[in-house]
Amino acid sequence: MQMGMIPGCLVEAAHVAPAGDPTVYRVDGTEIALRRETCLHILVRNEHS
Amino acid sequence: MESCHTSASATVTPIINPAAHKLVALIGPPNTGKSTLFNRLTGLRQKVANYPGVTVERHIGTARVDLTREVTLVDLPGVYSLDPRSEDEQVTHDVLEGKMPDLPKPDAILLILDSTSLARHLMLAAPVLSLGIPTLIILNMSDDLKRRGGSVDPEALAQQLGAPVVLASAVHGTGIEAVRSFLSKTIPHPKRIELPILNNMPSCRKWSGQMADGSGYNRPAPPEWTYRIDRIVLHPVFGPLSFLFVVLAVFQSIFTLAKPLMEFVQISIQTSGTWIEAALPETWFRALLVEGVWGGVGSVIVFLPQILILFAFIAVLEDSGYLARAAVIADRTMAKVGLQGKSFIPLLSGYACAIPAILSTRTIENKRDRIATILVTPLMTCSARLPVYTMLIAAFIPDRPLVGPLFGTRAAMMLGLYVLGFVAAATTARLLKSTIFKSEKTPFLIELPPYRIPQLSSILYRLLDRAKVFLKRASTTILVTMVLLWVMAHLPQQNGIAPPMEQSYAGQLGKAIEPLIAPLGFNWKIGVGLISSLAAREVIVGTLGTIYGIQGDKDEMGLQRALQQDLNMASAVGLLIFFAFALQCISTIAVVRRETGSWKWPAIQFTYMGVLAYVCSWTAYVVLSRFL
Numbered sequence: 001m002q003m004g005m006i007p008g009c010l011v012e013a014a015h016v017a018p019a020g021d022p023t024v025y026r027v028d029g030t031e032i033a034l035r036r037e038t039c040l041h042i043l044v045r046n047e048h049s
Numbered sequence: 050m051e052s053c054h055t056s057a058s059a060t061v062t063p064i065i066n067p068a069a070h071k072l073v074a075l076i077g078p079p080n081t082g083k084s085t086l087f088n089r090l091t092g093l094r095q096k097v098a099n100y101p102g103v104t105v106e107r108h109i110g111t112a113r114v115d116l117t118r119e120v121t122l123v124d125l126p127g128v129y130s131l132d133p134r135s136e137d138e139q140v141t142h143d144v145l146e147g148k149m150p151d152l153p154k155p156d157a158i159l160l161i162l163d164s165t166s167l168a169r170h171l172m173l174a175a176p177v178l179s180l181g182i183p184t185l186i187i188l189n190m191s192d193d194l195k196r197r198g199g200s201v202d203p204e205a206l207a208q209q210l211g212a213p214v215v216l217a218s219a220v221h222g223t224g225i226e227a228v229r230s231f232l233s234k235t236i237p238h239p240k241r242i243e244l245p246i247l248n249n250m251p252s253c254r255k256w257s258g259q260m261a262d263g264s265g266y267n268r269p270a271p272p273e274w275t276y277r278i279d280r281i282v283l284h285p286v287f288g289p290l291s292f293l294f295v296v297l298a299v300f301q302s303i304f305t306l307a308k309p310l311m312e313f314v315q316i317s318i319q320t321s322g323t324w325i326e327a328a329l330p331e332t333w334f335r336a337l338l339v340e341g342v343w344g345g346v347g348s349v350i351v352f353l354p355q356i357l358i359l360f361a362f363i364a365v366l367e368d369s370g371y372l373a374r375a376a377v378i379a380d381r382t383m384a385k386v387g388l389q390g391k392s393f394i395p396l397l398s399g400y401a402c403a404i405p406a407i408l409s410t411r412t413i414e415n416k417r418d419r420i421a422t423i424l425v426t427p428l429m430t431c432s433a434r435l436p437v438y439t440m441l442i443a444a445f446i447p448d449r450p451l452v453g454p455l456f457g458t459r460a461a462m463m464l465g466l467y468v469l470g471f472v473a474a475a476t477t478a479r480l481l482k483s484t485i486f487k488s489e490k491t492p493f494l495i496e497l498p499p500y501r502i503p504q505l506s507s508i509l510y511r512l513l514d515r516a517k518v519f520l521k522r523a524s525t526t527i528l529v530t531m532v533l534l535w536v537m538a539h540l541p542q543q544n545g546i547a548p549p550m551e552q553s554y555a556g557q558l559g560k561a562i563e564p565l566i567a568p569l570g571f572n573w574k575i576g577v578g579l580i581s582s583l584a585a586r587e588v589i590v591g592t593l594g595t596i597y598g599i600q601g602d603k604d605e606m607g608l609q610r611a612l613q614q615d616l617n618m619a620s621a622v623g624l625l626i627f628f629a630f631a632l633q634c635i636s637t638i639a640v641v642r643r644e645t646g647s648w649k650w651p652a653i654q655f656t657y658m659g660v661l662a663y664v665c666s667w668t669a670y671v672v673l674s675r676f677l
Binding site: 006007008009014015016017018019020021022024028029030031032033034035038 | 166168254283284289377380381384494496
C-alpha cells in the first residue's frame, strides 16, 4: 500500500521473471515485483486502454 | 604551542559551536539517496548503492554548516511509512520517538524524497509533518527529474506543505549548499495544514497527488533505458543467459585479471623479505619477521588484488541496479527452498563477506525467516575463502581451456565451489524452513529502481574501504595468529635450538588432532592449518606458508609443491569442501551472537556447519580415492 498500490490505481504488468514468477508490475510510476501468491490477494479489473 | 608547518593562521583554530539544532534525522523512503546526502554533508563514507535497503543501521555524523558551527546528523534506514514492519524500520521509528537510550529525540528532520516519484513519495510527508518537528523537505535526484523532462516548483510545494523545500542532487552535489544554509539557521516548525487521515492509505495518496499537482509537478518520462535493459535482463531466454555470462566473466577475471597484480604483490613481498634478511643480523627476531610475518601474513596479502576485483564487480552490480533484478530472477528458486526474495540480497552479499550480509537480514520482516537466513548465510562463499580456494586450485587443478580459450578449468572449479556453497545454503534453508522454522508465507515485494550509471568515485571509495578492512584483518587477527604460530613452531627449545617442526608445540597440536582428521586424508600439518584457520579462514594460507617457509621453501611455487607432497587430489578436494562448509570465522560468530541476542544460534550454527564439513569432506575423500 505504501508503495502506491492502493484501491483504484492502474496496474500494468511489465515483465515476467524468466522462471515464470514473480512478475514485475508498473504501479504509480514505479516497478514492483510481486509473487503470484501475493497477487492472489489483490483484486484487479481488466481495463483496456 | 604545537608545531605547525603553516604560518600564524594555523594557530587560530576556530571554536566549533553547535548550530541551532542539536540532532537532525534523515528520513525518507528506501533508495532515495539519504546516505548519499549524509555522506555529502558529513564527509563520511557510509555504504550507498542502487537498491532498496542498503542502510540497516543508524549512522551518526557531524556536518559543518558554516565556518564555526556544526550539527549532528543521524542517517536512518529507509521507510515507506512511520509504522515499522521490519527491524531496520524499527530503528527509524525508535530514533524518531526518542526511544533510543543513547540518542536524544531529533529536534529537526531532513525528509528526503525522490523527485522522480514525487507524487507517491509525498505520502510520507503527511505522517512526518504531523510530528510537528521542524522539517526541511529535500527533493533529491533533481538531475534525473530534469533529464527525463519532469519539473516541480519547490516554492509552491513549500507554500502548500507549510515547510521549506529544497531541490537537490546529492550525487552531483547540487542543492547541498542550500541544505547547509538551512541547517545553519533554525528550521521553522511546520505550519498547520490540513493533513489526510494518516492510516488511510488511499486518502494519503490522494492528498500527496494533490500536493504534487498543486506545485506544478510534471511527472518525468518513464525511464525508457531501464525498460529496454529489463526487456533483455528479464527475458525468458536472454535473461538467464546474461546472468550466466556475468557470473562467468566475474570468475574468469578473478583469475586472469588478478594474476599479474598478484604476481606483482608477490614479488614485492619476496624482495622486501630478502632485503630485511640481508639488513638484519641473524637473530630469532629476524627469523620471526621473515618467516612468520613476511612468509605468513605476506602469503595472505598476495590475495588482495583478487579480492578487490571481486568487490569491484559486486559494486558495479549493486550501483547499476542489477542486483534488484537478480533478486527477481532468483526469487523462484528462493521460493522453492522456502525463503523469501528478500533473503536473496543478504545471501548474495554473503559472496563478499558474511558479516554485512548478516546485518542486511534486518530488512526481513519475519523473525523466523531472518534467523533461517542468518544461519545459512555463512555457507555462501565469502571472499576469505578465495585465497584458500585459489591456493589449492593452483596446486591441484591443471589449467586447461574449457569453453573456448577464455573460460578455463580453474575458473570452472572455482565456480563449482561457489555453486556448492549456494546449493548447501539453499538445501539447509529448505530443511530449516520445513522443520523448526515453519512460518506463514510473507508477501515478497521489491521495488526495482531505474538503472543508473555507477559513479567511479563511489566504487573506488568502496574498494579503498575494503582494502583497509582486509589490511586491518591482516595486521590484527592474521598477524597475531601468525606470530603465535611461529612461536609455537619454535618451542620448546632443546639446547637453545628450535625443535624439528613435528616436535614443536604447533606440531604436537597438529599431531593431537591427526587421529580426528586422518580419515579425511589430512596429516598433522594440515591439522595445524585447520586449527589456526578457526580465527579466520585465510589464515591457513599463512600457516602453511610459515610451516613450509621454516622448512626452507619460501616462494609460492614452493608452497604449491609442498602441498602436493602432503595432499593428493582426493584429500585436496576434501579440504576444499571442508572450507566450503565449516564456520571458521570468529567475526561471524560474534555478529550472529549480537544479531540473535544469544549464544544459542552461533553454537548451533558452528556445530551444524562443522558436522556438515566433516561428513562431506570425508565422503568426497573416500569416493574420490576409489576412483582416482
